[in-house]
Amino acid sequence: MSLAKITQVKALALAVPGDDIDTDRIIPARFLRCVTFDGLGEHAFRDERTGPDGKERPHPMNSAQAARIAAAKKGVMVVGFNFGCGSSREHAPQSIWRFGFTALVGGSFAEIFFGNSTTLGVPCVTLSKEDLAECDAFVRANPDVEVTVDVEKLTVSAGAKSWKASIAASARDGLINGKWDPIADLLEGADAVAKTAGGLAYVEGK
Amino acid sequence: MAKTLFQKVWEAHTVRKLPNGQTQLFIGTHLIHEVTSPQAFGMLRDLGLKVKYPHRTFATVDHIVPTNELKEPYSDPIAQEMIEALRKNTKDYGIRFFDTNTGNQGIVHMVGPEQGITQPGTTIACGDSHTATHGAFGAIAFGIGTTQVRDVLATQTLALSPLKVRRIEVNGKLAPGVYAKDVILHIIRVLGVNGGIGYAYEYAGTTFDAFSLEERMTVCNMAIEGGARCGYVNPDQKTFDYIKGKPYAPKGADWDAAVARWKSFASDPGCQYDDVKVFKAEDIRPTVTWGITPGQAVFIDEKMPALETLNAADRQTAEDAYAHMKLAPNTPIKGTKVDVCFLGSCTNGRISDLREAAKYLKGHKVRAGVKAIVVPGSQLTAIQAVHEGLDKVFTEAGFEWRGAGCSMCLAMNPDKLVGDQLCASSSNRNFKGRQGSQTGRTILMSPIMVVAAAITGQVADAREVFKV
Numbered sequence: 001m002s003l004a005k006i007t008q009v010k011a012l013a014l015a016v017p018g019d020d021i022d023t024d025r026i027i028p029a030r031f032l033r034c035v036t037f038d039g040l041g042e043h044a045f046r047d048e049r050t051g052p053d054g055k056e057r058p059h060p061m062n063s064a065q066a067a068r069i070a071a072a073k074k075g076v077m078v079v080g081f082n083f084g085c086g087s088s089r090e091h092a093p094q095s096i097w098r099f100g101f102t103a104l105v106g107g108s109f110a111e112i113f114f115g116n117s118t119t120l121g122v123p124c125v126t127l128s129k130e131d132l133a134e135c136d137a138f139v140r141a142n143p144d145v146e147v148t149v150d151v152e153k154l155t156v157s158a159g160a161k162s163w164k165a166s167i168a169a170s171a172r173d174g175l176i177n178g179k180w181d182p183i184a185d186l187l188e189g190a191d192a193v194a195k196t197a198g199g200l201a202y203v204e205g206k
Numbered sequence: 207m208a209k210t211l212f213q214k215v216w217e218a219h220t221v222r223k224l225p226n227g228q229t230q231l232f233i234g235t236h237l238i239h240e241v242t243s244p245q246a247f248g249m250l251r252d253l254g255l256k257v258k259y260p261h262r263t264f265a266t267v268d269h270i271v272p273t274n275e276l277k278e279p280y281s282d283p284i285a286q287e288m289i290e291a292l293r294k295n296t297k298d299y300g301i302r303f304f305d306t307n308t309g310n311q312g313i314v315h316m317v318g319p320e321q322g323i324t325q326p327g328t329t330i331a332c333g334d335s336h337t338a339t340h341g342a343f344g345a346i347a348f349g350i351g352t353t354q355v356r357d358v359l360a361t362q363t364l365a366l367s368p369l370k371v372r373r374i375e376v377n378g379k380l381a382p383g384v385y386a387k388d389v390i391l392h393i394i395r396v397l398g399v400n401g402g403i404g405y406a407y408e409y410a411g412t413t414f415d416a417f418s419l420e421e422r423m424t425v426c427n428m429a430i431e432g433g434a435r436c437g438y439v440n441p442d443q444k445t446f447d448y449i450k451g452k453p454y455a456p457k458g459a460d461w462d463a464a465v466a467r468w469k470s471f472a473s474d475p476g477c478q479y480d481d482v483k484v485f486k487a488e489d490i491r492p493t494v495t496w497g498i499t500p501g502q503a504v505f506i507d508e509k510m511p512a513l514e515t516l517n518a519a520d521r522q523t524a525e526d527a528y529a530h531m532k533l534a535p536n537t538p539i540k541g542t543k544v545d546v547c548f549l550g551s552c553t554n555g556r557i558s559d560l561r562e563a564a565k566y567l568k569g570h571k572v573r574a575g576v577k578a579i580v581v582p583g584s585q586l587t588a589i590q591a592v593h594e595g596l597d598k599v600f601t602e603a604g605f606e607w608r609g610a611g612c613s614m615c616l617a618m619n620p621d622k623l624v625g626d627q628l629c630a631s632s633s634n635r636n637f638k639g640r641q642g643s644q645t646g647r648t649i650l651m652s653p654i655m656v657v658a659a660a661i662t663g664q665v666a667d668a669r670e671v672f673k674v
Binding site for chain 1: 218219220221222224225226227228230232234235241242244245248253255258259261262269270282284285287288291325327328333334335337349350351352353354356357360361362363364365367399400403404430431433435454456460463464467499519522523526616617618625635637638639640642643644645
């Protein structure tokens, strides 16, 4: 399985503010009633975007900027801290990715969400609190300026600005080497797997 | 060298180091359900792969089961499609399925322990963040995404990075009216909803030693709400007693060998932890949430926090929370009017929860205008409860008695809040919209506090209501 090497994502950006944004808010549970991930993109942040009366409410995902990102099928979402907490549902990063976002910049990410995103080839990089505030402000003030998330050099830059970014070393390695989906590596280890299994009595029901 | 249980289990299951620096970890037990597995089977088919160790994957159905209906075809055709997809997938690949007609169906995190599938010193993965529940037995149990479900099906392994270990010690005796649920809500309140990122939580101390396995499950269940991907308690005699005789428990000579092996996985005296936090059981009082994260909690006799006492980041989330919850800062939570009471979920839907709730409910009536439902987490729990007559206690008091499933913990079945109803809930998440209405409101609490709320029609202190 050959995957693209994801060294950088350069795209328009959208700030979606708030800390502790859980995966129920990213994709409400009723949209998990499905047997494929198709069509999840249009429901990303559905209940944040649409009121109980069915009318759109003010939310970054309803903006013209979001529509440009959806049309371009590439974009950078700038979020807060502990983004993607709660349920392990892969439907959450799937919906963000299918909407059109190809990278996330935040203060911190919940672990399962981070892993699910990486496996989709969507880098989630973090900035320091101060840099994130600056990045967030820049993105709001300059909607036409593309933001570059450089996974290899570990920077987020836009216009004349550049901020130092972090990402787990294993995720960076997987993304820049085109091995962000681990299945090929996992399949290669079949002999070693059999050896480990052989040493575990309970695997044979003992 | 002295090691933690986490380190020992990790080493025993390490296949090899991967090129990206992660560990290829063997997953001895894989649990699947109808929500996060169909896409994984789809990926498997697309890649032309088989299930590598079908006898190490176990399936059940829980999230979409209509606990009020229990008859197929379900009124929701998508729910019907999902259960049928799981039937087909488990049949095609030779996977054991605890279906609704087996008497063993239930919430996946209850089925594993009930069947004796959940064992100490093992690795467990499931496409559900509450998989940490199984850590109560001294297993390392991870919640995973759907692509990872594919990885486990195809290879019985995952690519993971090791976690740090934080020992959370609670010592002493809990006061009457204070339960395991209060302990974990308190821990999350103090350490924060993201305090556990990068950690496995080892729960220890005399309070945990005294806990039953079911109480330990309640605490481990909510590790993820504190940001920790897994939580565990070292196995002891209570653990072995719980497992003994269960359908998948080792038998005969294998049993003694298994117990010896299980004991060897417990953390060694003198092992190094990356962090240690110590709590006193006496300091913990009945705890309820007031906001939209499980960390936004207070003792029942406290006021909700004043905004000016919070730091800038917490304040923003709190303002959002107060607006959603329609509650006012610096006022008591006690006395808040309740519309719905939900007793159930993988956190508090076990037999001991139902027994404790019924003990206090007996002789009382649900307040007029309050909708109260009790949902045993599994069919075995339901059967046992009926055997003990608990169902009658609940129905005579005015609770609806339901079949087994996830029900109102999350809104994937007919049980949903309507409008801005406020729900006193024994579940694990108070996120906006979690219980099925965008404007619905959730207050998390222990089962006995849910019963107190049902009787009084408001958020109440069970210690006062029942004079405990």
